[in-house]
Amino acid sequence: MTEHQKDRFATGVIYFLVGIVVILLAGILGNILINGLPHLSWHFLTSESSDFQAGGGVRDQLFNSVYLLVLTTIISLPIALGAAIYLSEYARDNWITHLIRSTIEILSSLPSIVVGLFGYLLFVVQFGFGFSILSGALALTFFNLPILTSNIEESLKGVSATQREAGLALGLSNWKTIRGIVVPAALPGIITGVVLSGGRIFGEAATLIYTAGQSGSLVDYHNWNPLSPTSFLNVMRPAETLAVHIWKVNTEGIISDATAVSAATGALLVLVVIIFNLSARYFGNKLYQKLTAAK
Amino acid sequence: MTKIITTKAVRLKYGNSEALHGIDLDFEAKQLTTLIGPSGCGKSTFLRCLNRMNDDIPNVHISGDIKFEGHDIYTNKTDLVALRKEVGMVFQQPTPFPFSVFDNVAFGLRLARIKDKALIEERVIESLKQAAIWNETKDVLNRNAQRFSGGQQQRICIARALAVRPKVVLLDEPTSALDPISSAEVEQTLIQLKRQYTFIMVTHNLQQASRISDQTAFFMNGDLIESGATEKMFIKPKRQMTNDYLNGRFG
Numbered sequence: 001m002t003e004h005q006k007d008r009f010a011t012g013v014i015y016f017l018v019g020i021v022v023i024l025l026a027g028i029l030g031n032i033l034i035n036g037l038p039h040l041s042w043h044f045l046t047s048e049s050s051d052f053q054a055g056g057g058v059r060d061q062l063f064n065s066v067y068l069l070v071l072t073t074i075i076s077l078p079i080a081l082g083a084a085i086y087l088s089e090y091a092r093d094n095w096i097t098h099l100i101r102s103t104i105e106i107l108s109s110l111p112s113i114v115v116g117l118f119g120y121l122l123f124v125v126q127f128g129f130g131f132s133i134l135s136g137a138l139a140l141t142f143f144n145l146p147i148l149t150s151n152i153e154e155s156l157k158g159v160s161a162t163q164r165e166a167g168l169a170l171g172l173s174n175w176k177t178i179r180g181i182v183v184p185a186a187l188p189g190i191i192t193g194v195v196l197s198g199g200r201i202f203g204e205a206a207t208l209i210y211t212a213g214q215s216g217s218l219v220d221y222h223n224w225n226p227l228s229p230t231s232f233l234n235v236m237r238p239a240e241t242l243a244v245h246i247w248k249v250n251t252e253g254i255i256s257d258a259t260a261v262s263a264a265t266g267a268l269l270v271l272v273v274i275i276f277n278l279s280a281r282y283f284g285n286k287l288y289q290k291l292t293a294a295k
Numbered sequence: 296m297t298k299i300i301t302t303k304a305v306r307l308k309y310g311n312s313e314a315l316h317g318i319d320l321d322f323e324a325k326q327l328t329t330l331i332g333p334s335g336c337g338k339s340t341f342l343r344c345l346n347r348m349n350d351d352i353p354n355v356h357i358s359g360d361i362k363f364e365g366h367d368i369y370t371n372k373t374d375l376v377a378l379r380k381e382v383g384m385v386f387q388q389p390t391p392f393p394f395s396v397f398d399n400v401a402f403g404l405r406l407a408r409i410k411d412k413a414l415i416e417e418r419v420i421e422s423l424k425q426a427a428i429w430n431e432t433k434d435v436l437n438r439n440a441q442r443f444s445g446g447q448q449q450r451i452c453i454a455r456a457l458a459v460r461p462k463v464v465l466l467d468e469p470t471s472a473l474d475p476i477s478s479a480e481v482e483q484t485l486i487q488l489k490r491q492y493t494f495i496m497v498t499h500n501l502q503q504a505s506r507i508s509d510q511t512a513f514f515m516n517g518d519l520i521e522s523g524a525t526e527k528m529f530i531k532p533k534r535q536m537t538n539d540y541l542n543g544r545f546g
Contacts, residue, residue, distance in 0.1 A: 166390035169348060170403045170455070171379035180402075185393045292393040292439055 446477020
């Protein structure tokens with residue numbers, strides 16, 4: 001083979017491999033949407049799930065999924081941001097930081113079922129939070145922290161050292177340089193990290209089965225008092241999410257339309273993740289533009 | 296003429312290796328002084344001592360005497376914010392922050408807790424004019440400063456350094472990352488400003504040093520070999536080593 005032929009061959013192989021990835025992903029996505037979308041209806045989105053009869057919806061599961069995602073992000077983002085700032089800006093290169101880094105790597109590959117059982121023992125049993133949104137959100141924080149931290153750390157490290165020097169040369173303290181220059185400059189990467197981990201949280205089932213529980217209790221969407229047991233904002237009530245719902249109707253569900261319900265729930269899950277993705281990017285870009293005047 | 300910065304027996308060690316072997320060099324106010332010498336001779340290291348930019352490098356030990364307007368700048372009580380407000384710095388790579396042109400130039404002012412918006416705006420405009428970048432930015436002050444060309448970015452950085460009205464501006468090879476046209480623009484800016492500010496500039500470009508500087512100091516292997524008026528040094532250097540370097544026989 002000549003150099004030219006080798007080049008064409010290699011290019012061909014690369015295109016072929018990319019083709020496989022695209023076909024696989026498009027196939028999965030298409031399959032979920034084609035099977036699920038016909039069963040999606042306004043009624044499905046706005047009615048309660050049913051335990052015995054056909055025709056139930058996923059109103060509570062949809063809300064619970066979004067609520068858990070928001071709570072988990074609120075809890076884990078500040079912690080991850082702080083840890084990432086420490087690791088990228090302050091940490092010296094010694095055995096303690098090596099230990100922290102390897103711990104984060106190990107934790108990020110921890111099976112979610114293990115996180116779920118750990119969360120069950122610690123939050124549900126030990127702290128007595130019971131099967132609740134709070135237990136679920138805390139367990140998901142454990143699940144989420146390692147990846148979010150290393151994503152944010154990477155984006156902070158991507159900000160060039162000359163920016164930090166320029167900040168110091170203007171008389172900024174270390175902290176002001178980080179807050180005023182490094183974090184705003186790293187914002188797009190930080191947003192990507194939040195979006196990626198958001199998708200993971202949204203689709204997570206195993207962690208929640210043991211922490212947020214399954215039983216859909218009575219939820220009143222007009223009750224805005226978060227301390228009332230029936231309020232939709234109450235964090236101490238058990239809450240089934242979309243992903244847990246799919247698992248449940250397919251394992252212990254006895255409804256006759258289980259296939260249709262899980263197909264529709266699956267499609268809804270994918271759609272919500274896409275919407276979350278796009279809107280997080282949109283608002284993230286708006287914030288970035290506002291901070292940096294990037295047009 | 297008044298001496299604005301004086302240094303005596305400045306030594307700097309990275310761990311066990313000494314990079315500066317005792318430098319005595321004084322800088323005249325409102326003059327442009329260039330520091331020249333082959334790579335690794337210590338001129339940038341010395342420049343960075345003058346506003347304590349070497350402080351954050353691990354294992355650095357600095358001894359000797361560096362005074363700004365007669366005050367030792369290496370005491371425990373030295374206010375680094377105040378010092379760097381008086382002794383600004385511009386780097387080799389243009390370093391605009393990822394904000395608008397206006398916010399970049401106003402950064403130091405806001406840091407100095409100037410709240411008066413009219414004053415900030417006046418200073419920003421004046422500084423952009425001084426740095427000869429006003430005509431190119433006046434209609435796009437809200438544009439991200441990183442979206443300008445390298446030469447424009449460097450002049451925005453000069454404007455940012457000038458905005459806090461420093462007495463001295465340190466320039467670490469400010470044109471070496473720029474193309475010839477941009478670098479000529481920056482040179483022009485410095486020539487126009489050198490009666491108002493004290494500039495201390497490191498450069499590898501000997502023509503540039505001879506074109507724009509009043510004083511020149513020649514460094515070699517961590518020692519100051521010779522310093523004096525640029526014209527004299529370039530025409531008739533006192534030392535053979537300086538003569539060899541200026542004629543391109545090493546370096």
